[in-house]
Amino acid sequence: MPQLDFATYAPQLVWLAITFVLLYVLMSRIALPRIAEVLEERQKRIQDDLDKAERLKADTEQAIAEYERAMADARARAHAIAAENRARINAEIEARRAEVEAQIEEKTRKAEARIAEAREAAMANVREIALQASSAIVERLTGENADESALTAAVDASLGDRGCSAIPKPGSPLALSPSSPWSSI
Amino acid sequence: MEEHSPLAQFEIKKLIEIPLGGIDASFTNSSLWMMISIILATAFLTLSMRGRAMVPGRWQSMAELVYEFVANMLRDNVGSGGRRYFPFIFTLFVFILFNNSLGMVPYSFTPTSHIIVTFAMAVVVFIGVTIIGFIKNGTGFLKLFVPSGVPWFLLIILVPIEVISYFVRPISLSVRLFANMMAGHTMLKVFGGFVVSLGLLAGWAPLLFIIALTGMEIGIAMLQAYVFTVLSCLYLHDALHPGH
Numbered sequence: 001m002p003q004l005d006f007a008t009y010a011p012q013l014v015w016l017a018i019t020f021v022l023l024y025v026l027m028s029r030i031a032l033p034r035i036a037e038v039l040e041e042r043q044k045r046i047q048d049d050l051d052k053a054e055r056l057k058a059d060t061e062q063a064i065a066e067y068e069r070a071m072a073d074a075r076a077r078a079h080a081i082a083a084e085n086r087a088r089i090n091a092e093i094e095a096r097r098a099e100v101e102a103q104i105e106e107k108t109r110k111a112e113a114r115i116a117e118a119r120e121a122a123m124a125n126v127r128e129i130a131l132q133a134s135s136a137i138v139e140r141l142t143g144e145n146a147d148e149s150a151l152t153a154a155v156d157a158s159l160g161d162r163g164c165s166a167i168p169k170p171g172s173p174l175a176l177s178p179s180s181p182w183s184s185i
Numbered sequence: 186m187e188e189h190s191p192l193a194q195f196e197i198k199k200l201i202e203i204p205l206g207g208i209d210a211s212f213t214n215s216s217l218w219m220m221i222s223i224i225l226a227t228a229f230l231t232l233s234m235r236g237r238a239m240v241p242g243r244w245q246s247m248a249e250l251v252y253e254f255v256a257n258m259l260r261d262n263v264g265s266g267g268r269r270y271f272p273f274i275f276t277l278f279v280f281i282l283f284n285n286s287l288g289m290v291p292y293s294f295t296p297t298s299h300i301i302v303t304f305a306m307a308v309v310v311f312i313g314v315t316i317i318g319f320i321k322n323g324t325g326f327l328k329l330f331v332p333s334g335v336p337w338f339l340l341i342i343l344v345p346i347e348v349i350s351y352f353v354r355p356i357s358l359s360v361r362l363f364a365n366m367m368a369g370h371t372m373l374k375v376f377g378g379f380v381v382s383l384g385l386l387a388g389w390a391p392l393l394f395i396i397a398l399t400g401m402e403i404g405i406a407m408l409q410a411y412v413f414t415v416l417s418c419l420y421l422h423d424a425l426h427p428g429h
Contacts, residue, residue, distance in 0.1 A: 001195075002192060002193075002195040002197060002299075003195060003298070003299050003367070004300075005197065008197035008213070008301075010208050010209040011197070011203075011211045011212075011213050011215070012197065012215050012216075012296070012299060012301050012302055013301065013302075013305055014205070014208065014209075014210040015210075015212070015213070015219055015220075016219065016302050016305055017305075018216075019220060019222070019223050019280075020276065020280055020306075022223055023226060023227065023276050023279065023280055024272065024273065024276040026223070026227045026231075027227075027272055027275055027276045028272035028276070030231055031227065031234070032252070032271070032275060034234045035230070035234055035249060035252045036252075037237070038234060038237050038238075038241075038245075038249070039249060039252070039253070
């Protein structure tokens, strides 16, 4: 068995020592520092990238929060402006309506006054014509002048019976004729 | 006939006679393969890292793999205190790994198949670990031989067992590696002889066996490098933390 040949021990031990020490020096001085450096650099790089990603993520979240806040602000402002406009327009409409209604009322009142006047005049004329007509009729039939007072009493009684229904009172539906104030709006 | 003996492959042949004083320091086939091993190991671990690439290529990946494998082994088995012994443990692993693996090359020589080589390495580990143990812990290192929480009458038996097992460490460590290497190579040689003697008719059977065995021997070459190193790490752990 060659392993038990003691004569070969010395050269084996000598060269084991030489090669092992040589390998140790080569490893510890050259190979290992180089590998360690590369590994550390990579680890650092990865860590840096992770940190950067974390930072960018935080930035993004902040930007999203800011955007959402701006959106909420804008929405609130839009609501405020819309409400204000609505209120203003409503007020304008209300004012205009009140104005128009006032005008209408004014015109209605004037028209009613005119109608009342016309009616008064008409009434007065009717009585006069009735008196003259009845006086003329009596004179033609009897050949003499009729009694003035009796004639007046008879005409008044007759007018009191029917005359009021013949001429429309103001405010009745007939007052809204085509010449009423509505057509002037 | 001597040349065909399965043990002939383990013979030490002097290539260059170097008488160094009274010591025979001749350059032998063993020396040659040790030199080839360390040259290849250094080339592998330095040339592959030449690019210092952030994203490693194949060779750089392998070099980093070996580095991290040993670094993890040291961290898991020794702990943080083992950091400064990393170059030695790494050298030990790479030296054994390359000597074992190159032994699988036909016509090569396996220096680790010699008991004197493995024993010398085991003794260096043993003495080194013992010295570290006493430097780090003083006489507290002797607690290694006294398991805590054991009744005194058991200690009478246990302490001698612990002491013996401690001193058997270099023997078991060296014999395990040497025997594995020698047995594997001898077996390959024996079955290689069968292939020749059985000829074309039946020689393919041992040939198939040799193919399978070669694969297994490559595995063993790596495994034994790992076992030798991991046990050295465990001994180092005992030296740094002697309390059981």
